[in-house]
Amino acid sequence: MRQTALILFALLALVAAPPTAGQSAARSYAVEGECGGWPATRVGMAPGYCLGLIWQRGGEGPRMPRTLFELDGGDWLVADLGTWDAGRGALWRLSMASGQARWTRLLTGLSMPHTIARGPDGRLYIAEMSRIFAFDPARPDRTAVVVQGLPDNRLHENRHPLSSFVFDADGALLVNVGAPSDRCLDIRGAPNWNIAGLCAENDDQAMVRRYAYLGSGRWSADWTPWATGLRNSVAMVRHASGAIYQAENSVDLTTPDRPFDEINRLTRGSDHGWPYCTDMATAMPGWTARQARCGSRTAPFSLLPPHAAPLSMLYYDGAMFPELRGRMLMSWHGYRRAAGRVVAIETDADGAPLTDVRARYAIYPRGSLPYPVAAPAPRARVLTPGWNAQAGRHPMGAPVGLAVARDGSIWIADDRNAAILRIARRPA
Incomplete structure (x- = not known):
């Protein structure tokens, strides 16, 4: 626990500081009291939990923090998207000396950096829009590209530019390559045969690729399709059992109650239906049932609320919250009424989400709506x-990256409001 004087100083500084350039008062987190040694936000939390404020934009620091990784000494790496333009991203080191967040920029000129993970050889790996490279925080001037040639999916040219990855049990890289459009339709909502080839199952996008591990920090330059028919696999996780799950951001229909986002279990050769199918097995508007062939594709393991926009998922393994051990944590980043949430999904011993039928999901500002009657929905606790x-009091949350710290607290990167937050046990 940090000294009381430091906590009070941080509280006073945050309360007194006026909004800075680029950060309106509407995007600021007001604080009151303390949460695990940090100023407590006023976000309404589940009983027993509080949300502490580590940092929010003002002066030096990331513009759009997306993901976090805790280093051995207690500092953190933070991937900063910067903007949705190539070459504007950065990698930062966050230190908390004397209870104050201090930033050091380690790399600049990155193109939409996202995932940060430790590889089978012990090194750290970072994904940019079109490549994955190894990185040593002690020698930030030295990087080594291990995967390159991923599609240069710039926003407004193609729709899903972020690369994400997980390591399989044998060290292979399973890499997200986002879809080349929203749903391969023209402005009239009819199939666009000029780009239909980009939507077909034999193309090289809208899938998770597998790059075989060659040992000693090297991966094959060639790849094979692992799972296809996936619009955007930014959120992926591998369970200790070997099961790999993906949270799908479904298409951008204008209706607030359709389509539902998804949890999918990925297996070699599975086809999950983008752009032809939505929900459990429904042809997407614009495609006929004969074109969609939804019955021959892999149905979602579970549905998620419409437009929840899941962007991170992990299994909780910390000591601070024994009641969450083994649960699947997920961030819902979207701006619509079901999003702005961090949830903890119950799982079985193999990491599979437990589901219910005839379930409901919460919406803002209050109330709930039903999932499709017979569809599986996650048995989840909203934190x-x-x-x-x-x-x-606070803006609508935009949680992206989640990380479990060594003390068991849950760290969150909020990109829209440029903040780093921390879920801890509420003081008695």
Whole structure:
């Protein structure tokens, strides 16, 4: 626990500081009291939990923090998207000396950096839009590209530019390559045969690729399709059992209650239906049932709320919250009424989400809506039930990256509001 004086100083500084350039008051987190040694936000939390504020934009620091990784000494690496333009991203080191967040920029000129993970050889690996490279925080001037030639999916040219990856049990890299469009339709909502080839199962996008591990920090330059028909696999996780799950951001229909996002279990050769199918096995608007062939594709393991926009998932293994051990944590980043949440999904011994039928999901500002009657829905606990925008208290949450710290607290990168937050046990 940090000294009381330091906590009070941080509280006073945050309360007194006016909004800075690029950060309106509407995007600021007001604080009151303390949460695990840090100023406590006023976000409504599940009983027993609080949300502490590590940092919010003002002066030096990332513009759009997306993911986090804790280093051995207690510092953190933070991937900064910068903007949705190539070459504007950065990698930062966050230190908390004397209870204050201090930033050091380690790399600049990155193109939409996202995933940070430790590889089978012990080195750290970072994904940019079109490549994955090895990185040593002690020697930031030295990087080594291990995968390159990923599609240069720039926003407004193609729709899903972020690369993400997990390591399989044998060290192979399973890499997200996002879809080349929203759903391969023209402005009239009819199949666009000029780009239909990019949507077909034999193309090289809208899939998770597998790059075989060659040993000694090297991967094959060639790849094979692992799972296809996936619009955007930014959120992926591998369980100790070997099971690999993906959280799918479904297409951008304008209706707030359709389509549902998904949890998919990925297996070699599985086809999950993008752009032809939605929900459990429904042809997407614009495609006929004969074109979609949804019955021959792999159905979702579970549905998620419409437009939840899941962007991170991991299994909780910390000591601070024994009641969450083994659960699948997931961030819902979207801006619509079901999003702005961090949830903990119950799982079985093999990491599979437990599901119910005839379930409901919460919406802001209050209330709930039903999932399709017979569809499986995750048995989930919302840890942040009050993260909708509340004037003078806090903005609507935009959680992206999640990480479990060594002390068991749950760290969150909020990119839209440029903040780093921390879920801890509420003081008695």
